[in-house]
Amino acid sequence: MERTHIKQEINITESLMNRINELISHYPEGKQKSALLPVLHEVQDAHDNWLSIELQNKVAEILGIQRIEVYEVVTFYTMFNQRPIGKYMFEFCQTSPCCQNGVEDLMDYTCSKLGVKVGEPTADGLFEVRGVECLGACGYAPMMQLGDFYQEHLTKEKIDQLITDCKDGKITLHDK
DSSP states (O other): OOOOOOOOOOOOOHHHHHHHHHHHTTSOTTOGGGGHHHHHHHHHHTTTTOOOHHHHHHHHHHHTOOHHHHHHHHHHOTTSOSSOOOSEEEEEEOSHHHHHTTHHHHHHHHHHHHTOOTTOOOTTSSEEEEEESOOSOGGGOSOEEETTEEEOSOOHHHHHHHHHHHHTTOOOOOOO
């Protein structure tokens, strides 16, 4: 995913800072870098599900680490977004078991239904389709992740229903 220079309001609220400090407290003194992954998740969740360069810099400052250490993690993991994304991110597993069971055709079908290419949000900002590495649910292929939840044994009919349910606000993205 490309970096973007879209401005993002940085809002490290008192409750978010308390949560960050709680996460840091799980690690030995001087090892606050160990909290980087959970801190990035919390900060991303609190900032419309993406991390601007400025926000990544703020995380580095809070943890007392080099900016590059944050950039390395954010650019490595597909779970961290470096630009605004669609509210409903369809993250299709693209490894062998899913591919052997037709996930590529389902991705093409989904993109066609939504009128987008892989990696671009719909004009209304509601949807985005992304291919990701193994999600560890090979026995349920083809599958995808939508928010915190897996959608398994996918078919075109199931994709149609998911799109409808998302548009109707019937899909829960997070279990928090």
